[in-house]
Amino acid sequence: MSPIQPPPDRTPLAPDTLHRLAAIVGGKVSTRPADLTVHGQGECYHPSMPPDVVCFPGTTAEVAAVVKLARETGTPIVPFGAGTSLEGHTAAMRGGICIDLGRMNVILDVRPEDMDVTVQAGVTRKQLNSHIRDTGLFFPVDPGADATLGGMAATRASGTNAVRYGTMRENVLALTVVLPDGSIVKTANRARKSSAGYDLTRLFVGSEGTLGVITEVTLRLHGIPEAVTAAVCSFPDAASAVTTAIQVIQSGIPVARVEFVDAVGIVAVNRFAGLDYPETPALFFEFHGSDAGVREQAARTGEIAVENGGSAFAWAAGAEERSRLWQARHDFHYAVMALRPGARIWGTDVCVPISRLVECIGLARSDAAAAPFPVAALGHVGDGNFHMSYVIDPDSAAERRMAEEFSTRLGLHAIALGGTCTGEHGIGYGKVKFMVPEFGEEAVALMRTLKSAIDPAGLFNPGKIIPPA
């Protein structure tokens, strides 16, 4: 459990706010300290900043009524999905009302013939995929955690197969959003493409609750591939593994997943799950397509790997073996955390143009080589995105400071290489310091203009994304 930190700049709730809030949501509110603590944190090293109250609306209309109450009383609002975010997105930095969308978990309309679906914001990705399994379709974006689809839209999430299927940016067709003035906006229709008007959908994807509350999400679905194969390939060093991934992408092979795990990560995964992968850097691959197509993709990938000193592929043939292989990859976070009892992970999330990836990972690894704590690297390398995991003692201020120094240097380095401080986790308040280095003063000023035009009172998730002027 993270430590608790009272919001630094709390606005006390107006006198009868609690009572009026409860009336809107049929009594579904909580001020229990344990509930408040949970709602003020994510799955990260940031301390909890609890809200004053959590409410659990059941409809878009209830959310709109809560927003109007907040506006009238000057109360900050923080939307909350599954609480799996990593940059303090749900911290109530000025207290106020947390809107937990968990009760809005209805799958509203599945349209297999159009390969799209509309869900309430509190539906999780696993819930959706389980619901639509019989349609032959699936929703590909997979950030690891079983996040809500509203939360994933709000943070512009992605994950292991974004290299093939895109991120939330590409897979959200439309949103229903409650704006800070209480109005309800549908951002777009369901056409696959449109040249009509400003792209309101993309304005809210990645806006992290700072411009409104997402209450419904319309998503693209994809056909479950006819054939799927997966394999692990070991490499003598990190550079040859990453170079292989780069060349696979540059060759235009439509790989569905290509994940890098460094030697420390492999050791951790072996120990955690009782596996026996060679303890050197590795790439985890998955191929989707027709039978002939996946054979062809795998063969071409295998040739590139061998040219770079890679081992033969260790194939995961059936669905069960494949799921065991990906379990090892998905266990990475916990496996690495288990390298050191009581530790927490401080994770980075840079993403760079793929030609700069070897250089960027190399710097990250050499910078952290002398760290007194374990450091592992993991990457969605097909996209140029990787995570350094600093396995720190959460009670050690010195280790926290050192992790922060590493991650600051790495973020600035990625930006200097033409990349971003965050490929998929978002800014929250943890990465606000990178905004001006990444975008420049003028672009950040434009973001501030958008924010104050849409949320003039500054009540929506205050303290997130945009640095103070």
Add this chain to the structure above:
Amino acid sequence: MSPIQPPPDRTPLAPDTLHRLAAIVGGKVSTRPADLTVHGQGECYHPSMPPDVVCFPGTTAEVAAVVKLARETGTPIVPFGAGTSLEGHTAAMRGGICIDLGRMNVILDVRPEDMDVTVQAGVTRKQLNSHIRDTGLFFPVDPGADATLGGMAATRASGTNAVRYGTMRENVLALTVVLPDGSIVKTANRARKSSAGYDLTRLFVGSEGTLGVITEVTLRLHGIPEAVTAAVCSFPDAASAVTTAIQVIQSGIPVARVEFVDAVGIVAVNRFAGLDYPETPALFFEFHGSDAGVREQAARTGEIAVENGGSAFAWAAGAEERSRLWQARHDFHYAVMALRPGARIWGTDVCVPISRLVECIGLARSDAAAAPFPVAALGHVGDGNFHMSYVIDPDSAAERRMAEEFSTRLGLHAIALGGTCTGEHGIGYGKVKFMVPEFGEEAVALMRTLKSAIDPAGLFNPGKIIPPA
């Protein structure tokens, strides 16, 4: 040549504006009537609304200086690329300064290893593709016309192969934009994905010059496929052709192009180019991939076509035959126009969820069946997007009125089916009337909020996209 219509709401130029403008762009301005007329129109039925002056800046800094002058003197600004737009985007509805970006045609940086490129806004798509041919890469978005890449970004253009490669929305990585306050913003870095901050790139893609002037564009490139095949397939009626296209998409076949042409269109193309396609509705296909991959795609597509009563494929084997096949398709506009000497095309551009496509095309065709002028249909049917071409006498007010009635009914029908009034042409001023029906009052109000926050004086391409409050 379209008729000329003086801007309905012209603001006279402030006294020394011309002189100061000329000083900024090194004398590269024009007030010749012929230049003004050309710059106030696109390739459509809308009359020209000429600006007061056209300038030809050579750098982003010059554009910023022009914008500052316009702001200071309260002069409207209309950006201009190649003048190929179809909804009156370049009409100077309040007069003012047209910024022609044609001199900014430098390809700034090609990065084959990252599969991206940065160009000045005035570079055209053919210029780019010819420049990068030797890299093994290409830029896929193809609206037919040799538009500038800045203009294509500004209208969120797409075209025949968007079904495989996406539209400008998916293929623009970053933009440099001069904002109405004269500041210069870079919207993003070059990382393939990012969760950092508001999506400024997508805010400007499709903004049609109403929020700023795009001066540089960074684009994704794609590998030239190892193998390409193309074929034409004839069908007994329109519904069976369109149903085939829908089933191909629903089967997940990654077709690169699937274009519908109705019987009137085929007759026109045969006559125009001396061809002998069976004069029934047809689908034009293109497949991209490995040798084995395209064979497999074509075989599966052929099976679906036959099940729907389609003919055997007429293959275009070599590059030359293929280019002849696509020339026929690209000639459609001129071929249909030639059905009636002196005629102009009034084109529609609806896009609907694919399951509603047969219904929507059916309505469009039956609605226009009794028209006194030829009507042909053409569609990027893999995306649910199609164009009705009303071949009207531009001097006949009755025919213009009738075409407008057809297209209004069709636009509203597409919106009622969950679609959009414009899949790829944009709103300009020609489709402003559809904005509230398509988005609702609240979403249009939000667009108005964005517009007035970024362009408080309302000088940027006034009259476009957003209906008056």
